[in-house]
Amino acid sequence: MTSSTTVADSAPEPPITEAPKGLRGHPWLTLLTVALGVTMVALDGTIVAIANPAIQKDLGASLADVQWITNGYLLALAVALITAGKLGDRFGHRQTFLIGVIGFAISSAAIGFSGEVSLVVVFRVLQGLCGALLMPAALGLLRATFPAEKLNMAIGIWGAVIGASTAAGPIVGGLLVEHVNWQSVFFINAPVGVLALVLGLLLLVDHRAEKAPRSFxxxxxxxxxxxxxxxxxxxxxxxxxxxxxxxxxxxxxxxxxxxxxxxxxxxxxxxxLLPLSMFRSVALSAGTVLMVLMAFGFMGGLFFVTFYLQNVHGLSPVDSGLRLLPLTAMMIVASPLAGALITKFGPRMPLVTSMVITAVSMFGLSRLDVNSGALEMSIWFALLGLGLGPVMVGATEVIVGNAPIQHAGVAGGLQQAAMQVGGSLGTAVLGAIMAGRVDNTLPQKWADAGLPPMPEGAESKASDAVEVGIAPITKSTPPEIAGKITAVAHDTFVSGMGLAFTVAAVVSVVAALVASFTKRGENADAAGGSVHI
Known part of the structure; x- marks a missing residue:
């Protein structure tokens, strides 16, 4: 029986060869370049949801087709991340990043030119695969380019870019769909991809670990x-x-x-593919679990917030995105600051504190009701951004920093895979909690409002509508009855959302306990490898 060599047992890595002087290989220009690529992937995670209704109408797609537009991308991204990170470790992160950028830009343009929904789905899957190539490579490039004392700051800015792009998706998507067309949501990636490619060819230096595996x-x-x-x-x-x-x-x-x-x-x-010896590091394992738990609350909670703003408060997609600006702004501000704090004090206390703040914000969001105003929402959104930003930075540093340099790409893929799994798990579990609360409370609230009994077989359809904050009414429903149904539907939805956020808050408390097991990357100074131009 053979096993991979552990970090503790391996000989010290030779120092990385000094990068060429000038612009090529400059750490901050490397960060700028990879940030452009990461922006495309993060933005496409949320921007497309706004375009789906327009795609469905224009291409005559079914509901299942539209779901595949999102699910195909998510599946390809989640499945390929760790393998893509391994490709970067083997062939170099610069090459992997550039191939991912080219593929992502081309597949995005192809979607815009597609006249059939089946082609949209195929190219969305290709988008996900290319996104999986460039995301771990971006982290691998940062890990190899930045000195240890500046790595946390770089990851902080990197995390701010991801957070801002994710949260900005509904705003950008709403503006493009409303004022241009749904194709522009995908075409926007082409110029960004071209710019990232040009900068990558001019500025990026390829770092390869000397102990990188030679087989697959x-x-x-x-x-x-x-x-x-x-x-x-x-x-x-x-x-x-x-x-x-x-x-x-x-x-x-x-x-x-x-x-x-x-x-x-x-x-x-x-x-x-994934050396199990990496998980002998308690800190790395804790960072991975922490990333899952953070994404559980963030992605799962954000899923309900968009329905709350649009279907309960009646805001447009653009206005809903603007209402989330406090969340975006605080993530942009908090992430680089967290990088500086983590560099100075280590990740443990900043991460524990941030998850406590996240838990408090989740409990606050669980108290929102139908009549909650913009100021109250803004306070809790801002507090949520203040908590989430440092966690995204710190957990990433803990995972990547505690992995051997020859597995930097795999560690980057592991970080992103943990986020995808956590987001999917949060959406599924919190969605089930919402569905259960609606099924349990809607009939009673309906009866208490003095509404006539629903026709046989209509209960299920009514529950499905209420689960996303929509009142189950038709054009022929009398105004007085429609008003009562709307009040019941919104009250029931808010009740379910409150329970979902309460569960997310409890998960955040558990995450704060997990964060206490993190520590600064053991291999932050062990950057071994060689540089290729």
Whole structure:
């Protein structure tokens, strides 16, 4: 039986060769370049949701088709991240990043020119695969380019870019769809991609670790990809299938089997895809779990906030995005500041404090009601951004910094995969909590409002509408009855959202405990490798 060499047992890495003088290889210009690529991927995670109704109408797509536009991207991104990180470790992060940028820009333009929804889905999958290539490579380039004392600040700015791009998606998407067309949502990636490519060719220096593996763990790739696919697929469909449905249980069971088989194989192969020795670092393991828990609350909670703003408060997509500006602004401000604090004091206390702040903001958001004003929402959104920004930075530093330099790409993929799994898990679990609360309380609230009983078979459709804050009324519903139904629907939705945010707050408290096991990256100064231009 063979296993990969542990970090503790390995010989000290030779120092990385000094990067060429001048603009090429300059750390801050490297950050600017990779930030452009990361912006495309993060923006596309939320911007497309605004364009989906227009795509559905223009291309005559079904609801299932529209769901695949989002799910295809998410699945490809989540499944390929760790493997893509391994490709960067093997062939160099500069090449992997540039290929990802080119592919992402081309597939984005292809979507804009597509006249059939099937082509949109195919190119969205290609987008996800290319995004998986460039995201871990971006972290690998930062890890290898920045000196240890400045790495946290760089990751802080990198995290601010991701947070701002994710939160800005609804605003940008709303403006483009409203004033241009849905195709412009994808075309916007082309000039950004061209700029990132030009800067990458001119400025990036390729860093490759001397101990990078020379072969590929194909069985590991197949097993991990299968495990991730089955897990994300089950989480995506859990709301429609329900958690006790045989299909949900089947895919969850297949995911467990694949994960177990993956661990068994990785412990025995000479050059594993994901060296299990990495997880002997308690800090790295804690950082990975922390990233999952952070994304659970962030992505799951943001999912309901958009419905709350648009369907309960009646705001347009653009106005909803503007209402979230305090969240975006605080993430932009807090992330670089967190990088400086983590550099000075280490990640433990900033991360614990930030997750406590996140928990407080989640509890505050759970108190929102139908009549909550902009000021009250802004306070809790700003506090949420203040808590989330440092966690995204700190958890990333803990994962990447505690991994050996030859596995920097894999560590970057692990960080992003943890975020994707956490976001999918949060959306699925909190969605199930919302559905359960609606099913339990809607009939009673309906009766208490003196509304006539719903026709047979209409309860399920009414619950589905209320779960996203929509009142189940038609044009023929009398105004007085419509007003009562709307009040009941919004009150029921807010009740479910409050419970979901309460659960997210409890998860944030657990995350604060997990954060206490983190520490500064053990390998921050062990950057071994060589530089290639």
């Amino acid at each position: 763990d194909l069985p590991g790739i197949v097993l991990l990809s299968g495990a991730m696919f089955c897990l994300i697929w089950a989480l995506i469909n859990a709301a429609d299938w329900h958690w006790t449905d045989q299909r949900t249980l089947l895919f969850l069971g297949l995911s467990v089997v694949c994960f177990v088989a993956f661990v068994f194989w990785e412990s025995r192969t000479r050059e594993p």
